[in-house]
Amino acid sequence: MHDPGGSPGFHAVVLAGGRSSRLGGRPKxxxxQGGxxxxxxxxxxxxEAAGVVVVGPPDLAVPEGVLRTREDPPFSGPAAGIAAGLRLLDGLPRADWTMTLACDMPGVARAVPRLLDAAREDPDAAGYVCVPPDGRRQPLAALCRSDVLHGAYxxxxxxxxxxxSFVRDLPLRDVTVPQDATADVDTWDDVQRHHLT
Known part of the structure; x- marks a missing residue:
């Protein structure tokens, strides 16, 4: 499960649920951004993922070939979303790695290649988690060995x-990313800062 560029074979769980309570319920x-x-x-x-599942509401449009599911019960948090995504991915051919991403990080395209590069350079690690310069680990921008992540849940x-609470005891290695790679959108100030509409 390797593409011609040598990237590790991986699945992705993209979290797109949440109440967006600080945005008045407007779905993040x-x-x-830029249309x-x-x-x-x-x-x-x-x-580049071999399989992608979006965890979010049933009225959220996803492209052909992307799977969709919902955490059970709805709005029961990102860990429940990842668990739901992993259950759906069980029906696909196995991939060595599983990436978990929240969809509220506009700059996440700068983080994904760094995670994949880390896995390619050291494929024996349990997984990798993004850490921006402020030092705060972002568990919703992470790449784990699939068997390790499934085992944790x-x-x-x-x-x-x-x-x-599910990954803190996993021996995940830090991957340094730019600050804006994992900066998320929680408030209207964030919306303005990222030039979102």
């Missing part, structure tokens, strides 16, 4: 749990 996945939605930008960043209820 549908915010636009493209945040979801489109995120999916483009993982276009197996048999555990992910409802209303943090992603960190």
């Amino acid at each position: 996945a549908r915010l636009r 493209r939605t945040l979801l489109e930008l995120t999916l483009d960043a993982v276009r 197996a048999g555990r209820d992910a409802t209303d749990r943090s992603v960190s």
Whole structure:
């Protein structure tokens, strides 16, 4: 499962649910930058993936070939979203790696290649997590060995749990990324800063 460029074979779970409560309920996945939605930008960043699942509401349009599911119950958090995505990916041919991304990071295309490069250079690691210069690990921009990630979620209820609670004990290695690569959109100030509409 390697492309001609030598990138590791991977699946991607893209989280596009959430209540967007600080944005008055406006779905972050549908915010636009340069005419493209945040979801489109995120999916483009993982276009090399062997399989992609978007976890979000049923009325969210996804391109042909992209799978879609929903966390159960709805709005039960990103860890529940990842668990739902992993269940759906079980129906696809195996990939060595699984990437987890939130769709509210407009600059994530700058993070994805760094994760894949790290996995190519050291494929024996359990996984990698993006860390911008401020030092805050971003578990929703990570690449893990598929068996390791599935094992972390197996048999555990992910409802209303943090992603960190599932991966904090995994020996993930830090991958340094630019600050704006994982800067997310939570408030209207963020919307303005990223020039979103």
